[in-house]
Amino acid sequence: MTDTPTYRRLYRSRHNKMLAGVCGGLASYLNIDPVAARVLFALLAAFSGGTLLVAYVVMWILMPEEPAAAHPGPAAPAGAPSA
Secondary structure, three states, rough: OOOOOOOOOEOOOOOOOOOOHHHHHHHHHOOEEEEEHHHHHHHHHHHHHOHHHHHHHHHHHOOOOOOHHHHHOOOOOOOOOOO
């Protein structure tokens, strides 16, 4: 029997994003409110002299987007043709 550890993955959020989903993904990973994550990120970016803004762009490029199966999209309205 192998005990495989379960790791939490850090993803950019598909459903909770304003720009790229980086703060939404960080909030989901840290189990905090996404608005609090955005405010904290903005405050830290202001005090870092813009260094954190560069880090945001790097995270945008390097962080994979959340798999579509993790959060299904909204249900189709009744009577809508199915694909």
